[in-house]
Every structure is written in structure tokens, then in C-alpha cells.
Amino acid sequence: MLQNDRFLRACRKEPLDYTPVWIMRQAGRYMKEYRALREKVDFLTLCKTPELATQATLLPVDMLGVDAAILFSDILIPVEAMGMSVVFTENRGPVFPEPLRTEAQVKALSIPLPEEKTPFVIDAVRQIRRELKDRIPLIGFAGAPYTLATYMVEGETSRNFHQVKRWIYQSPGWLHALLETLTETVSLYLRSQVEAGADAVQLFDTWAGMLSPDEYAEFSLPYTRRIIQDLRSAGSFRGPIILYINGGGTLLEKMADSGADVIGLDWRIDIADARKRIGDRVSLQGNLDPCVLYASPDIIRAQARKILTKFGSGSGHIFNLGHGILPDTPVDHARALVEAVHQESSSFHE
Amino acid sequence: MLQNDRFLRACRKEPLDYTPVWIMRQAGRYMKEYRALREKVDFLTLCKTPELATQATLLPVDMLGVDAAILFSDILIPVEAMGMSVVFTENRGPVFPEPLRTEAQVKALSIPLPEEKTPFVIDAVRQIRRELKDRIPLIGFAGAPYTLATYMVEGETSRNFHQVKRWIYQSPGWLHALLETLTETVSLYLRSQVEAGADAVQLFDTWAGMLSPDEYAEFSLPYTRRIIQDLRSAGSFRGPIILYINGGGTLLEKMADSGADVIGLDWRIDIADARKRIGDRVSLQGNLDPCVLYASPDIIRAQARKILTKFGSGSGHIFNLGHGILPDTPVDHARALVEAVHQESSSFHE
Numbered sequence: 059m060l061q062n063d064r065f066l067r068a069c070r071k072e073p074l075d076y077t078p079v080w081i082m083r084q085a086g087r088y089m090k091e092y093r094a095l096r097e098k099v100d101f102l103t104l105c106k107t108p109e110l111a112t113q114a115t116l117l118p119v120d121m122l123g124v125d126a127a128i129l130f131s132d133i134l135i136p137v138e139a140m141g142m143s144v145v146f147t148e149n150r151g152p153v154f155p156e157p158l159r160t161e162a163q164v165k166a167l168s169i170p171l172p173e174e175k176t177p178f179v180i181d182a183v184r185q186i187r188r189e190l191k192d193r194i195p196l197i198g199f200a201g202a203p204y205t206l207a208t209y210m211v212e213g214e215t216s217r218n219f220h221q222v223k224r225w226i227y228q229s230p231g232w233l234h235a236l237l238e239t240l241t242e243t244v245s246l247y248l249r250s251q252v253e254a255g256a257d258a259v260q261l262f263d264t265w266a267g268m269l270s271p272d273e274y275a276e277f278s279l280p281y282t283r284r285i286i287q288d289l290r291s292a293g294s295f296r297g298p299i300i301l302y303i304n305g306g307g308t309l310l311e312k313m314a315d316s317g318a319d320v321i322g323l324d325w326r327i328d329i330a331d332a333r334k335r336i337g338d339r340v341s342l343q344g345n346l347d348p349c350v351l352y353a354s355p356d357i358i359r360a361q362a363r364k365i366l367t368k369f370g371s372g373s374g375h376i377f378n379l380g381h382g383i384l385p386d387t388p389v390d391h392a393r394a395l396v397e398a399v400h401q402e403s404s405s406f407h408e
Numbered sequence: 409m410l411q412n413d414r415f416l417r418a419c420r421k422e423p424l425d426y427t428p429v430w431i432m433r434q435a436g437r438y439m440k441e442y443r444a445l446r447e448k449v450d451f452l453t454l455c456k457t458p459e460l461a462t463q464a465t466l467l468p469v470d471m472l473g474v475d476a477a478i479l480f481s482d483i484l485i486p487v488e489a490m491g492m493s494v495v496f497t498e499n500r501g502p503v504f505p506e507p508l509r510t511e512a513q514v515k516a517l518s519i520p521l522p523e524e525k526t527p528f529v530i531d532a533v534r535q536i537r538r539e540l541k542d543r544i545p546l547i548g549f550a551g552a553p554y555t556l557a558t559y560m561v562e563g564e565t566s567r568n569f570h571q572v573k574r575w576i577y578q579s580p581g582w583l584h585a586l587l588e589t590l591t592e593t594v595s596l597y598l599r600s601q602v603e604a605g606a607d608a609v610q611l612f613d614t615w616a617g618m619l620s621p622d623e624y625a626e627f628s629l630p631y632t633r634r635i636i637q638d639l640r641s642a643g644s645f646r647g648p649i650i651l652y653i654n655g656g657g658t659l660l661e662k663m664a665d666s667g668a669d670v671i672g673l674d675w676r677i678d679i680a681d682a683r684k685r686i687g688d689r690v691s692l693q694g695n696l697d698p699c700v701l702y703a704s705p706d707i708i709r710a711q712a713r714k715i716l717t718k719f720g721s722g723s724g725h726i727f728n729l730g731h732g733i734l735p736d737t738p739v740d741h742a743r744a745l746v747e748a749v750h751q752e753s754s755s756f757h758e
Contacts, residue, residue, distance in 0.1 A: 217567070220734065223699030227707055270697060271678045272714070307658035308677045327658045328621045347620055349573030357577055364622070384570065 062194045065126040066257060069298030069320050069341050071374040077366060077403035078125035079396050080197070082302075083382035084118035085130050089389055091117050101146040105131050108181035115186050119194065121389065122396045126195050126258070126376075129183060129251070133201030133262055134209060136247045139170035140239070142210060150214055157213030157221070161232050169242045172250035179247075183254035195297075198256030200248050202263035202285075202301075203240035204278035207233065219268050226273060233277060241281045245288040252295045260300040260322070261285065267305025267324075274309050279316060286317040300343055304381055314339045325380030330368040342369065343376040346395070351379075351387045355394035362398045371406050412544045415476040416607060419648035419670050419691050421724040427716060427753035428475035429746050430547070432652075433732035434468035435480050439739055441467050451496040455481050458531040465536050469544065471739065472746045476545050476608070476726075479533060479601070483551030483612055484559060486597045489520035490589070492560060500564055507563030507571070511582050519592045522600035529597075533604035545647075548606030550598050552613035552635075552651070553590035554628035557583065569618050576623060583627060591631045595638040602645045610650040610672070611635065617655025617674075624659050629666060636667040650693055654731055664689045675730030680718040692719065693726040696745070701729075701737045705744035712748045721756050 060066070064078035085092055095104060095114055104110050114130035134152050138144045145153045158164060172180060186196055201209075209215075211222040211233075225233040248259050266278045282301060289295050301313055302322030313321050314336040323332055323344035332342055350361045362377070369375045377399045383392060410416070414428035435442055445454060445464055454460050464480035484502050488494045495503045508514060522530060536546055551559075559565075561572040561583075575583040598609050616628045632651060639645050651663055652672030663671050664686040673682055673694035682692055700711045712727070719725045727749045733742060 218699075218734075220699060220702075220736075223697065224702050227700055227703035227711075267676065270675045271681075273697075305655060305676070308681070325620050326617065326655070331621075331658075347573065347623075349568075349570060350577055352570075352574050353577035361577075384568070386570075 060192050060195060060257075062125055065195050065376060066298060068373055068376045069258065069300070071341055071372070074373050074407050075404060076400050076407060077375050077377050079377035079399040080124040080126040080128065081118065081122070081383050081392060081395070082128075082379055084122065084124060084128065084392070085114040086383060087385040088383055088387040088392070089117055089121070091121070101132070105135055106178045108178050108185050111178070111182040112185045112189055115182070115196075116189060118392075119190070122393050123400075124194070124396055126197050127186065127190060128197040128260070129179070129186065129199060129256065131179060131182070131199070133199070133206065133264075135176060135179065136170060136172075136200065136243050137206055137210060139175035140167045140243060142167070152209065153214045154210060155213075158210050158236065161229070161235070164232055164236045164239070167236075167239050169239060169246070172247050176247065176250070180250050180254045183251050183256055187255040195257035196255065197258045197260055197300075198248065198251030199260040199262060200244045200251075200285075202261045202266065202278065203237045203244060203281040204269070205263050205265045206240050206244070207236050208265045210236070219265065226277060230277075237277065237281050241284050245285050248285065248289055249295075252289065252297065256297070258298040258300065259289070260302060261318070263301065263303045263306075266303045267307075267309070271308060271312065275312060279312055282316045282318075290317070298341075302343070310336050320376065322378070323380060328368060329365055329375075330370070333369060333374075337374065341374040341376065343378050345378070345380045348379045348381050348384050348387070351383065351391045351395060353391075355391065355398075358391060358394050359398040359402065362395060363402045366399070366403050366406055369406070373407070377403070410542050410545060410607075412475055415545050415726060416648060418723055418726045419608065419650070421691055421722075424723050424757050425754060426750050426757060427725055427727050429727035429749040430474040430476040430478065431468065431472070431733050431742060431745070432478075432729055434472065434474060434478065434742070435464045436733060437735040438733055438737040438742070439467055439471070441471070451482070455485055456528045458528050458535050461528070461532040462535045462539055465532070465546075466539060468742075469540070472743050473750075474544070474746055476547050477536065477540060478547040478610070479529070479536065479549060479606065481529060481532070481549070483549070483556065483614075485526060485529065486520060486522075486550065486593050487556055487560060489525035490517045490593060492517070502559065502564065504560060504563045508560050508586065511579070511585070514582055514586045514589070517586070517589050519589060519596070522597050526597065526600070530600050530604045533601050533606055537605040545607035546605065547608045547610055547650075548598065548601030549610040549612060550594045550601075550635075552611045552616065552628065553587045553594060553631040554619070555613050555615045556590050556594070557586050558615045560586070566615075569615065576627060580627075587627065587631050591634050595635050598635065598639055599645075602639065602647065606647070608648040608650065609639070610652060611668070613651065613653045613656075616653045617657075617659070621658060621662065624662060629662055632666045632668075640667070648691075652693070660686050670726065672728070673730060678718060679715055679725075680720070683719060683724075687724065691724040691726065693728050695728070695730045698729045698731050698734050698737070701733065701741045701745060703741075705741065705748075708741060708744050709748040709752065712745060713752045716749070716753050716756055719756070723757070727753070
């Protein structure tokens with residue numbers, strides 16, 4: 059039994075005393091304790107060492123008072139395990155020195171077995187669960203196939219996603235083949251996390267918001283749906299599944315069709331509108347602009363209250379930022395947000 | 409009397425024989441004739457020399473067969489005239505060596521009189537009108553105040569717009585003061601273009617899609633509305649006013665409240681949905697993904713037909729890309745798009 063299961067209850071729209079909150083990238087460069095960890099080891103080593111990944115995961119739990127922990131890792135971990143070399147750079151983000159350019163490269167990719175290729179993730183989940191001591195739930199995660207494909211095809215973080223768009227319009231068969239392989243990979247990967255004890259999972263389809271609704275329906279949604287069905291049909295996993303897209307405001311109804319229990323919103327959609335559109339089918343997560351955390355605690359509180367008011371009464375809302383916390387955010391401001399959400403939300407619950 | 413006034417008729421939802429089309433950035437680096445012009449002079453000189461700006465404006469008219477010309481210029485021309493130094497770089501785009509960082513800098517900005525500070529724009533509009541010989545209409549344009557402010561505050565093209573967001577949450581008074589000055593500037597600037605003969609104008613609020621709906625309502629919409637009211641109250645201008653936002657899918661209803669006659673869509677919103685939401689109030693422009701032009705002419709035709717079918721029967725649609733044409737687009741593909749729109753659209757009109 060969890061001491062604080064508000065996050066899980068909100069995902070299931072069960073009654074609550076206040077609205078739970080966690081923060082995307084809550085263990086990150088904005089914390090000096092995280093920077094201290096990173097002074098000792100590089101990013102990939104941090105992800106691949108269960109002891110250190112556990113430390114990173116727990117940092118914000120203790121320091122911010124969030125209502126959920128999320129596995130410290132990276133969405134590209136299983137992609138590397140597929141046989142693609144990836145380099146994490148300080149300024150350019152992740153870079154694939156040999157991005158996918160041919161069908162032969164797609165066919166050469168393997169589907170990694172998590173126990174063999176990414177056992178450190180399984181071990182990290184187990185260790186985090188032990189050290190959390192049932193205080194709050196642990197969220198596992200993976201990138202959704204389309205978003206992983208964009209990195210593999212573009213080779214690095216892209217502004218316009220021209221390369222993957224070329225595949226969409228010129229070689230859709232290659233892209234579908236890649237997405238099939240990724241779907242198998244992500245299914246196995248997430249299953250290994252829930253078997254190790256993750257209480258919930260989030261699928262990050264971060265870049266799917268660059269697609270037209272028709273492209274989303276063809277190149278992303280069916281694969282996300284299969285992963286969710288697979289997690290459910292595996293039988294044992296009954297925990298919440300969250301689907302997040304950055305810039306998904308025009309895709310909400312389709313996202314709700316995915317089978318996810320919770321839809322993660324960025325800050326560009328009014329959460330009152332989102333609730334009207336899909337709130338009868340799913341819970342909502344979000345949706346504060348990460349830049350609000352630059353402002354003073356009283357402004358942070360006012361902006362948090364605004365979102366809570368827009369969502370309105372009742373359960374079904376997990377407070378979060380609309381995108382990852384920014385590296386130059388003051389830690390005190392993150393803490394002020396968590397406190398403000400807890401205090402300001404109580405009047406919206408019975 | 410214009411020989412081809414289909415663009416203007418579509419803006420007014422008047423009956424047509426086929427759907428008009430033009431292409432954002434239709435005079436640009438993807439054309440070898442444009443690159444030849446740029447070999448002789450730098451970008452700013454091209455903008456500031458009416459003879460050359462006229463040549464650039466007319467290139468796609470002759471080569472593509474589009475139904476509207478758009479003034480060759482840049483949204484930052486009036487910003488430079490306000491007293492801010494701007495440098496156009498080949499790789500980083502426009503850069504302000506001294507971006508706005510203080511309230512004193514905002515107060516030091518002047519409101520330029522177009523006849524004094526940007527007479528070359530007025531002369532270019534006059535010369536283009538002469539050389540167009542009433543074949544098709546000419547669209548003038550300006551950046552909307554919020555988008556211009558982002559450049560001035562960020563200093564260069566930004567990924568996350570952190571600086572301007574700091575102003576929004578920490579110093580909104582500074583931003584409103586800046587937006588006031590920009591509103592005056594843009595009003596005078598657009599008025600000078602319509603007095604010189606522009607048949608329509610487009611306001612580019614390119615980056616307003618990074619705002620939450622509430623921020624858009626506070627920091628962009630009121631200023632856009634004032635510019636449109638000012639153009640109308642000046643009395644003489646009855647031509648269409650187009651408002652474009654990249655990523656405006658969650659803002660459509662507010663955009664339609666601006667007083668604009670036409671709302672420009674990017675490719676991430678389904679045009680059938682957009683018509684349902686605001687089609688009773690405005691015409692729609694867009695919304696093909698610029699990356700479609702990488703594909704073969706038959707795929708371009710199929711994708712154009714899909715958008716025409718989604719819009720459906722009747723007038724009120726100006727075909728365009730959802731964002732500017734990309735520099736590595738084959739010219740033949742742009743020409744194929746124009747031809748496809750003209751041919752495929754006829755069955756949707758009486």
C-alpha cells in the first residue's frame with residue numbers, strides 16, 4: 059500500500075483531497091545535487107548505473123515533495139540497444155553519428171530483449187521501488203515509436219524534421235517498417251519496467267505535434283495503440299498509461315483514442331477546452347508553461363491557481379508542466395510550485 | 409480591373425471557377441533566378457532597392473503561375489527603422505547584436521514614419537503594381553507586434569522563446585510598452601503599403617503559436633485587432649486582411665475575433681475542422697505541409713487534392729503552404745503544386 063497514492067487516484071478519477079503534481083524532467087540540471095552527480099559520470103553512465111539512476115530519481119522526491127517519481131533514464135536508451143550508436147553532447151543534445159538513410163539500415167536493426175540489452179533499467183526500477191519504501195508511485199517511461207524514429211532518421215534534434223518528412227512522403231514503407239520494429243522494442247521495454255515494479259508508464263511522443271492530424275493517424279497513433287494494447291493484454295499491468303505530445307492541441311481526440319488513461323498536455327491548449335473535448339474519456343496531465351517558473355513564487359502560485367480553476371472541480375487532473383523543466387529554473391521555484399498546487403487545489407476537491 | 413482576381417474573390421467568399429493559390433516565401437532561395445539576384449547584393453540591399461525587390465517579387469509570378477504576388481521584403485525592415493541594428497546572417501537568420509534587455513531600451517525606440525524611414529518599400533509597392541500590369545493582386549505584409557517583439561527581445565530566432573517569456577511573466581509592463589510602440593509602427597507601415605497600391609495585406613504572427621491561449625489574448629490579439637481597426641478606419645482600404653500564425657491550431661476562434669478576413673493555417677490543423685470552427689466568419693488560407701513539395705508531382709497532386717476535398721465545396725479557400733517554402737524545394741515541384749491546385753479544384757466550384 060502506498061502512503062501517497064494521489065497520483066494513481068487522479069489517473070483513475072477517484073476522489074482526492076488535493077491535486078497531485080510531478081514535473082517532467084524533475085531530476086535534471088536545474089538541481090545542484092544533480093549537477094554534482096553529473097560531475098562524476100557522463101549522462102549515459104548515469105542512465106546505465108542503477109545505483110546512480112536511483113539517486114537521481116529520488117532527488118526531487120525528497121527536495122520538492124512531488125506526488126510521483128519518474129525513472130531517471132532517456133528515451134534513446136532502447137534505441138541504442140537496437141544497434142544504433144548515440145552520443146550525448148552537452149550543447150546539441152543526442153546525436154546519431156550514423157542516422158538512418160536506407161532501407162537496409164532499417165532492416166539491420168534488432169529488437170533488443172530488455173533482460174539482455176538493458177538490464178540496468180530493470181535493476182534501476184527495482185532499486186528505486188525498494189528505496190521509495192512505498193511513499194509514492196514510480197512512473198516508468200519510453201519514447202513512442204514515431205518520436206524515436208524522428209531521432210533515428212534526423213540524426214539529431216531537428217527544427218523542421220525534414221528528413222523524416224521525406225520518408226513520410228517519399229518512402230512511407232521504410233518508415234512503417236521502422237515503426238514496426240520500434241513498436242516491438244518499446245512494448246518489450248515497457249513490459250520489463252512494469253514487471254520490475256513501475257506503477258504507471260508514460261509514453262513520450264514529444265515530436266508527434268509536428269505532424270498533420272492525418273499523418274499522426276497513419277504514422278503514430280496505430281503504433282501507440284498497439285503498445286498500450288500489448289501492455290494491457292500482458293495481463294498483469296493495470297496501472298495508468300499516460301500519453302504526452304508537445305504541441306498536441308489539434309490531436310487530443312485522436313490521442314484519447316489511443317487507449318491511454320491520461321493525456322499529457324503542453325501549455326498551448328486551454329485545459330478547460332481539453333477537459334470539454336476529451337475529459338469524459340481520460341484524465342489530463344499538465345499544463346503550466348515551464349517559463350512560468352522563471353517568475354516569483356507569488357506569480358507561480360497565481361498561474362497554478364489559474365490552471366486549477368480552469369480544470370475545475372473533481373478528480374482527473376495531474377498537475378505538471380507542459381514540457382520539461384528548464385535547466386536555468388531556480389529549485390526554490392519548483393518547490394514553490396509543488397506547494398502551491400497542493401494548497402490551492404484543495405478547494406476543488408470534496 | 410484585374411485580369412485574375414480569384415485571390416480577392418476567395419478572400420470575400422465570392423463564386424469562383426477554381427481555387428487560387430500562392431506560396432509563402434514564393435520568391436526565395438529555392439529559385440536559381442533568386443540566387444542569381446542574391447549573388448549581386450546582400451539580403452538587406454535586395455529589400456531596400458525597389459528595382460531589385462520588384463524583380464524578386466515578380467519571379468514566381470512568371471515562373472509558377474500563382475494567383476497573387478507578395479511584396480519581397482522582410483518583417484524586420486520596420487524594426488530596423490525603429491532604431492535597432494539587425495544583421496542578416498546566412499545560417500543563423502536575422503540577429504540583433506543589441507537585443508532589448510531593459511525598459512530604457514524600449515522607451516528609446518522611435519516610431520518611424522514610412523515616408524522618411526522606409527520609402528523604398530513604398531516605391532517597391534508602386535513599381536510592382538506598375539509592372540504587374542493588373543494581372544494579379546499584390547499582397548503587402550508586416551509582422552504582427554508580438555512576433556516582432558520576440559525577435560527584438562530574444563535577439564535571434566529562438567527555439568523556446570525564454571527571454572520573451574521572462575518578460576511576459578516578470579515584466580509584462582515592459583512588453584506591453586514595446587507592443588504599443590510596435591502597433592503604432594506596424595499600423596503606419598501597412599497604411600503606407602496600401603496607400604501605395606497593395607491590394608491585400610498579411611500580418612505574420614509567426615511565433616504567437618508558442619503562447620498559451622490566455623497569453624495570446626493578452627499579448628498579441630489586442631494589438632493585431634488595433635492594427636486591423638486602424639487600417640479599416642483609415643477609410644480607404646477595403647481589401648482583404650490575412651492573419652497567419654504558425655501553430656495556431658488552438659487559437660483559431662481568437663484569431664477570427666481579430667477582424668481579419670482570412671485566417672492562415674499551418675499544416676497541423678485539419679482544414680475541415682478549421683472550416684467547421686471558424687469558416688462561417690472568415691476565409692481560410694493554407695494548409696499543405698511544405699515538406700510535401702519534396703515528393704514527386706503525383707504525390708503533390710494527391711496531397712493537394714486531399715486538402716481541397718477536406719475544405720469542400722464553395723469559395724473561401726486560398727490554397728497555400730502551411731509555412732514558407734523550403735530552400736531545397738525543386739522549382740518544378742512548386743510549379744506542379746500550382747497546376748494541381750488549379751486543375752483539381754475546379755470540381756469544387758460551380
